[in-house]
Amino acid sequence: MNAKRYHAEFRCIAGCDERYGLDEIVYRCKRCGNLLEVHHDIDLLRRTSPKKWREIFDSRAGKNTWPYGSGVWGKKELVCPEVDNENIVSMFEGNTNMFWAKRLGQMIGMNDLWIKMCGNSHTGSFKDLGMTVLVSMVNEMIQRGKNIKAVACASTGDTSAALAAYCAYAGIPSIVFLPYNKISTAQLVQPMSNGSIVLSLDTNFDGCMKIVQEITKDNSIYLANSMNSLRIEGQKSISVEIVQQFDWEVPDIIIIPGGNLGNVSALGNGFKMMLELGIITKKPRIVLAQAQKANPLYLSYLKGFNEPFEPITPGKTLASAIQIGDPVSVQKAIKTLKEFNGIVEQASEDELANAAALSDKTGLYSCPHTGVALAVLFKLVEKGTISKKDRTIVISTAHGLKFSEFKIGYHEATLPEVSSRYANMPIELKPDSDRVLEVLNKELTKRRNMGMYALT
Ligand SMILES: *Cc1c(COP(=O)(O)O)cnc(C)c1O
Secondary structure (H helix, E strand, O other): OOHHHOOEEEEEOOOOOOEEOOOOOOOEOOOOOOEEEEEEOHHHHHOOOHHHHHHHHHHHOOOOOOOOOOOOHHHHHHHOOOOOHHHOOOOOOOOOOEEEOHHHHHHOOOOOEEEEEOOOOOOOEOHHHHHHHHHHHHHHHHHOOOOOOEEEEEOOOHHHHHHHHHHHHHOOOEEEEEEOOOOOHHHHHHHHHOOOEEEEEOOOHHHHHHHHHHHOOOOOEEEOOOOOHHHHHHHOHHHHHHHHHOOOOOOOEEEEEOOOOHHHHHHHHHHHHHHHOOOOOOOOEEEEEEEHHHOHHHHHHHOOOOOOOOOOOOOOOOOHHHOOOOOOOHHHHHHHHHHOOOEEEEEOHHHHHHHHHHHHOOOOOEOHHHHHHHHHHHHHHHHOOOOOOOOEEEEEOEEHHHHHHHHHHHHOOOOOOOOOOOOOOOOOOOOOHHHHHHHHHHHHHHHHHOOOOOOO
């Protein structure tokens, strides 16, 4: 199928008549200053039946055919039909596994609990899904003769890792702005390794965001933050993958952690598009999970989203990738939550760290942001807002391996405001087999009595 006959363009989210090509360097409506979103020609897409779309998507998943073996480009017609296949910059991201959280679910009385493992990806977070689309479009523009010197982003860590990797793959210069001392070592090493120009600024994420918007103003450096709605298009594939993995059935609840609030609108857009095309016929309920230390949307939710949105200065949270007080995509997120019977809930440092650690005991290896989503799940099940029968999906946004400081600090019980209920430190022993056996028997009994194992 030739995806190029499909059409998409940028339009203003506030409904101005402004329209721009996807190859224009523009991030906001030139009339009202609001963010843009990618608008697809739905009538053209509707000429293909829902059944046919499902068949097309199923036939591509897991294959090597360029570029459709990617979880994002396997849905190219719904994502970004305007790029030539030969200009696509892809590492076959997406198609991440859905983890059936059998034992974790049992602990809270649920048997239909799933974790969408978006961190099992090239750079270890869902940011790859959006970055493949953005960098592909940049590559396309460069091939068409546009003068783009470099691509830049402000980042809480994962965006910069993804930008650096995709730009390195394509041979395009990248620049990343990181808040000094506020991201994990693994996240910092990623753009260093991929040859990015790494600038460490003595401010927080919101401060870096201001600078990057300044330096990209003259359009010779392209802005890669999620206010650039090309990223949202790639991230939209998460929704399609989730229903595809359930044989095109829509789950009841989806819980997603949010910071700059682009991903939650991507999730909603994916479902809306599938509804418009008749691929699905119902909506899930969306729950946005925030860290209590960086909870501007939660505060706004408590006031019914009615007041003008008030940014905050975020406190320091272990969930560093969502330590954001002035989210760029807040209006998109509020719109999405209103359309999906949305809930916003928060988690404290203690709650997020212990939720991540408990999930690890059942075979996961959760990053702190996934911990926020899991803690929110536990709260909403306890309150009865989520029924134990609901098919519930938790979006895991990054790989736990990117957050070793968090994991070690937890087990050493040195994290501020956290009491490490599931700490498990190595036991240091002399190489003496009698002593080793004695300790092992004691530990096995202790752990069995704590209910840690399936067998008693
Ligand atoms: C970027 C990121 C988020 C937040 O996504 P937003 O689109 O900014 O709301 C959550 N978790 C991780 C690990 C991230 O990297």
